[in-house]
Structures are given as structure tokens and as C-alpha cells.
Amino acid sequence: MDTQTIDKSINYVAKDFASEMEVKWCPGCGDYSILKQVQTVFPDLGVAKENFVFISGIGCSSRFSYYMDTYGMHSIHGRAGAIASGVKAANPDLSVWVVSGDGDSLSIGGNHFIHLMRKNFDINYLLFNNQIYSLTKGQYSPTSEKGKVTKTSPYGSIEEPFNPSELALGAKASFVARTLDRDPKHMQAILKRAHAHKGTSFVEVYQNCPVFNDAAFFAYSDKETKKEEAILLEHGMPLMFGNNNEKGIMLDGLKPFIVDLNTSGVSANDLWIHDEKDKTKANLISRFFDTMFNDTHFPRPFGVIYSEDRPIYEEGMAEQIQHIKNKKGKLSLNKILSGDKTWEILN
């Protein structure tokens, strides 16, 4: 984010980013952790406070913008991405953060979501995924698992869920990462990476809703299960997991499979080495979502799945404007008013 004003004379602390508004999420909501991690990393980003803008949609997640002592707009359902695109196009110097939920981004705002990824504005997009509609008191969302029993699906949902990171990659996102509310350090690192990435940085945050969908992601954070169920991605490092880090993931062509390092004779160096820049492999990793591959159960990946440098929208826009200015110059208003062909009528 080299375009933003960096004011080195101000040493912000986390509480400088807390607004005076009382935070009103339910006790135990994962949103508290996300708010805290954002406020914790912001002083380190080197951006003057007045240049941060939060745009949120509707849902529990989207109250977020009220709680940050920055500029912010709590907008309408599903449209945060579309509004943010106008903010960034009109003023590329701002550090724009979209805060949205699974319903907001992937149901009502699905169209804006995919096109925002494709257009690649330099925006940070935080999707709080709790796999449920909470503000409307518990209906299944586009990320709820099939069979989910909710008030609108008393006999179980019959819909396949979206896998947000897979969708984002399919929509040409240039940065795709996943983190979760119960791992503050990991989230902080991911937030910094998202900020540093030039382009739309899509961050899916697994967020617990203690009231309507409690413990949906605990398998990825509880001590007893997380080492088996989650895999931490690091660029240049082999894909390893397991209680004693004894398992690894390899590729047979484009087919991933799990090996036991203790019994197979395979060493860590032989494993699939994570490469954030490799889109084909990122697509495979993003699809570690359930039992998709031959009944084999893969751990859920966390970290930066994909990161690509490609041109950003607002720079393309600015370059075109500059190009035309250089080539044709600025037309005077009188010239625009008269156009090319005029005639005079005399009395």
C-alpha cells in the first residue's frame, strides 16, 4: 500500500482505533476477537488513521465499522463490495476494508463478490464465516453444511454449501487466505499479509456464533483435534500435519494423497511444498473442504492459499486517464459545450 500517507510522527496504539460506541455482539461471539486483532495490527500498518475506511454490509459482522475509530460506512445488505469499489476508484489513496459475512457476501451479495475479486481493486475483504444467519436469528446460510437443521430447514438443509476460498479463486481473486477467530496470532499475521498485498485480499475468517451455530469450527482450534484437522500453510514449506507432525500431503499428478512419514519412508523434502504463487496447486488446496477426494479426509488449510501480483483496477483507470491526458490533453469546458460543429445565426 505504497500510495497511502504514512505519518511516522504518530505512534498509534490499539485503543486509538476503538470508537466510543459500545460493542454489542453477544457474549462469546467470535467477532470480538476479530475486532481486537484488527485494532492490534492497525498501529503497525503505517497508515494515517484518517485514511482507513471500513465499508460493511448487513449482518452481525457488519456492525464492525461502527466500532472502529476510522472512517466507516455501515451500508446495505450485500452491497459493501460494490460501494467499496466506488470508494477506491474515486480515491485510491485510502486503505479500504470491507467487512462482511457469509450471507452478506455469498447470498445477497454474491454477484458483487465475484466481480470485486475479478476486478482486483486494492481492497482488503474480510469475510466472517459463521455458517449461519445470526442477525435474523438462525437460518441456514450459503456456507451451512448440507443437512443443517435450522428454523428454515427443520428437516435439514438440502443445499450444497459454498466453499468461499474456492469460489474466490474461481472468481480470479489475487489473494486468498483463511484464518480463524480462536487463533489471534495467526489472524494478526494474515491481516498484515492482506494489507501488504496489492490487489483484492480475500480473507475468510472462521468465526464462532455461540448462539446459533456454536462450535462449528472448534475442531480446527481445540487442542485435541486441531493438529489432525487443520493444516497451517506456509510458503516454501512442506504440507505437514498430525498430532506429531507425522503426516504429509503429496501429489500424484493432480491428485493429492496423505502419507505417513513414519511408515512410508517418505521424507519431508519429498512432500508437496506450498507455493502461494501456483494457482493450480492453490485450487487443489482450496478444495480441501470435506471428503471430496476419494473418501480421503484432508485437513482444513489455514494461511495464505494464493497470492498473485497482477494489475489493480484503480491503477489501470488512472493510467488510462493519464494516457488520454497526455495524448489529447484536457478539453476546456467551452470546447465541450460547443462540440466540433457549430453554426452561427445572425439577426
Add this chain to the structure above:
Amino acid sequence: MISAEKGVEKTTQEKEVDRIVVRFSGDSGDGMQLTGMQFSDTAALFGNDLSTFPDYPSEIRAPIGTVAGVSGFQVHFGSREIFTPGDEYDVIIAMNAAALKVDLPRLKQGGIIIANTAGFDKKNLNLAHYPDGADPLEDDSLENYILYKVDVTKHTKECLKETGLGMKEIERSKNMFVLGLLFWLFEKPLDHTLHFIEEKFSKKPEIANANILTLKAGWNYGENTEIFNTQFKVAPAKLQAGVYRSITGNHATAIGLIAASEKSGLPLFLGSYPITPATDILHELAKYKGNNVKTLQAEDEIAGVCSAIGASYVGNLAVTTTSGPGLALKTEAIGLATMLEIPLVIVNVQRGGPSTGLPTKTEQADLLMAMHGRHGESPLPVIAASSPSDCFNSAYEACRIAVEHMTPVILLTDGYIANGSEPWRFPTEDNLSEIKVNFLDKPNGENDTILPYKRNENLVRPWIKPGTKGLEHRIGGLEKQNETGNVSYDPLNHELMINLRAEKIKKIENDIPLLKVDSGKEKAKLVVLGWGSTSGAIKTAVLELIEDGFDVAHVHLHYINPFPKNLGELLSGFDKILIPEMNSGQLLQLIRAKYLLPAVGFSKVQGLPFTTTELKNKIIELLNS
């Protein structure tokens, strides 16, 4: 070349007329729109006053030769002031049988038909559903008209046979033959079109050459053959002295927005999704990058308005352009802009509805949607343009009011004036009113607090740009506490805010001109109250009736919300009020509801503008009732 074949002197008589309506009519692929525009521009440059009406099907290429595929371009030009494209045609150019079938009913008795005989073969007659064996060019069905049969296709082929061009290219040039012939018929110079062709085909000299040859062949055909013995002369009009240009409504809207941007010093941002008949505004603005205009072609109508809201939030002059179905999709976001109290201009180029309706035809049926089509109590200013050139003033005013009163504004135009063109005595930069912009740059409350919703004497809140140091604050769609803007669910505060937002819009009446009688006197037996694109037809009808001794007047509304302060008083000067609208009586409802006056409506919802005759008949009928 035909000119070379003829050696005999011919005598042509010249007839002076004060106005003429020509209808160019052919297949969608025949280039009738371009031909009509070239003819109109030439007439305008010559000094005629004029009004045009492109009338085309929604299919880009409907089946060739069918009635559904007929594309028409109507131009009414004269040596006197012209306010409408004309009720009836003096001349029809019929490129095929279907075109004649569509347009003959509106040709004047004794009018001229120039028919391309190649478009009247058996196949074309069948496609146009003429009965078996019937051929209007050969039977006596057209005996009340002056019929000129010209094999345009054959002559075009003849004159281009040496060029080596393929049949497809040759076919495409045939509209130039017609245009050349028309220029001869109405004694107009070829220069403008020659220049146009050279420019348009500067990279394809062989195509430019073919078009020029055909254009000249058309002229020579009129000049040298014995068929045409009358030329019509339409002298330049006695218009107000000044410098003129030709302009369509959509083009005028686009440059009105640019002018407002330049005068206010605010960068222009357009978030828009293509929709007929509004897209030309996006096309036009996309060209002005050199003037810092940013256009974003959004993924849908909602993203169009939402991106504009984002741009307005950070201090741009933000606009979204659309037509009825798009306005319907944008309404929730317009409610947000109303709640946020940020400037936003929404241009609705109305078309026939509901649903996809008649997308290329005109209508005024979105007035009540513009007035009331949002959830909750969310009043906003509504402005309507009355002619192609008036789109400029209206767009400029919409921007001025949006910015100075911190509100979304809906500008209503419609397909008729958006695509229609007329000569325009355009203003210069110095003639344009100021647009005052004030961004807040320091805390405006006691003890350096920030009060984003503290209002001035007009109840207008400050515009605060993100990036302004020390003014960080949050806004949103939730109801907000007066002045602080903090979220508030207090019942009395909600009512207060509803009232403040409404009062803010009402106060705009102090910032718009008082309404004046357009034609006629301030007291009369009957007033025709119009809004939007009906202006030209009403003006013509009322002026003609006044000339005939009728006691009538015309009042035209440009500001519909709020109404001009003196509207009620003005209307009280008339015994009867007639409100013609291209809808089922929408302004009528507003006037009756607000002023409790027994106004009478006159509806036409056919996708077509009113004719002067229709209006005159209705006015006389109401006067006599």
C-alpha cells in the same frame, strides 16, 4: 455515373415551403438512423430549426424485410421554430415494403413516397404481409400520393461496379444514394456528409470512396433524371441570434454532468450498467477521461448506484444512469443515500414499461416511482427535462441541488428526448450558475466534537471526506441521532429525523425559480399543464390554438419535487386544467392530491409521443365541455 448518361437539359421547378417532415424508413440494417442524422445535421448547419425522432425496434437485427424490423428516423425541419418531430409525414423514404406498410398511415394526403423498388419484390411483399399478388407500387392504392419509384439497389451497384468492392459493401452504401437524392430534393449541400464520410472511413479509403460516389450519384439522379421535377426550398429559420450546435438528449445530459463537475471542481464519477435507452450517456462520458471523468461499468444496476454512493462518500460528484427497470433495482440503495444524506444524481431515461415493456419506445410512467418508489419515508428532489437540449440544464440543476442540499436527486428524461435531437444555442462556461461545495475540514461541535448531522439554515449537513484528519466518524443506514449521527432507536428521534429529512427537501423550493406561463396569459379559460418531454407538442398545440383565437395557456413543470412555490397560485388563474401525460395520469394524481384542484388528465401510453393534433382536439373538447 448517371450524370454522364444524360445530355438533355431538364427544367426543375422550385417550391418554397416553411416546414417539412421526412420519415426515413427501412430495415434495421439499412442505416436509416445514420442517414437521418446526416440529413438533420446538414439541415441544422444550413440554419433550419428542427426536431428529430429516431424510432427503432428493440431487436438489433430483426428478420430482414419484416414489419418488426422496420427502423425509422423522423426529422421535422423548417424556416420557423420547430418544437416536435411532426404529426404526419410530408415525405417517406421506404427502403422496402415493410417500411411502407408501417409508415403509410401517417403520410399526409398528397405526400411524397420515395420507394426503393428492389425492396418491393415478391419476397419483400410477402414478408410485409401484403396479400398475394398485391403490389402497392403497381396497383392504384397509392394514387392519392406522389410516388417515386427508384431502384436504389440497382443504381448503387451500377455506380460501384468498377470499385471492386464485394456485394456486401456495395449493399451497405445504398443509404448514401438515398441521402444524396434527398439533399438534391431539399437543396442541401453535400459538404457536411462528405466530411463525415472522409473522417469515419479515414482508415478505409476504398469504403470512403464508395460512399462518396454513391452519395453524389444520388444527387445526380435527382438533378439529371426526368423523374423528379420539383425541388423544395426550406429557408433558414429566424432563430434567436447566436452560435448553435445540434444535440441529442443523452448527449446533453452527459455534458451537463461534465459541466457541473468542472464548475463545482468535483471530479465526476459515473457508476452505470448498460440499459436502453440510457446507455449513450455512459458511452459519451467514457470518452472524457482527459477531463478526469471516471466511468465504472458495474456488474449490475445495484453496483452502478452503490459504486456511485461510494464515490460520493469520498467527495466525488457521483452519478448513476439507468432506465425504469434499473431504477427499480436501485431503489434500496437510493434509500441508503437518502439516509446517509449524501449527494447523488440518478438519471432515469424512461421507456415503456412495466418489465421489459417497450424498451426502445418512450413513456413517462416512472414519475410516481421517482416520487415514492422507496421504502420508508424517503423524499428526494425530482427534476424532469423537457427537450433534448433541456437535458443539459436539467442534469446541471440535478447536480447543483444534489451537492448544495446533500441529497440524491432523480432526473427524469425519456427515450423520446434522449434520442431526439435539436439545434441548441449552447451556453458558455461563464453563463453557468455557480455550484457551491463546502467540505468540512475541522470539528464543528463544541469541544472539538464532530457532528456529521449538524444542519445549516437549509437543514443541510456537512460533507466530510474520508482522508480528512481528525474527522473520523461512522455513518450508516441505521437511524441516527440528530446531529451526532450515532445509531439511535429513540422513537421521538426517529420522527424528528423523518421530519428533518422531509423539511430539507421542501426547503429546496426556495432555491428553484418560480414557475412562469410558457405560452399564453396568466389567466385563461384553460391551461395545459405538462412535464417532461411533452413540452414541444403542448407548446405547438397551444400556440396554434392561441393563433386561432382560443383562450388557452401552457405551463410546464421542470421541478416536480418540490413543486415551485407558486404552482398552486398560478393554477388558480385558470378555469380548467388539462394534464397530458404519456402514462395513466401520474402528475394528475400529484396535482389533485396537493392542490385539491379538479384537473383533467389526458393519457397516451402507446410508446409514442403526443401529436399536436391529438392535443388540440382534446383541448377544444375540454373547452367545449
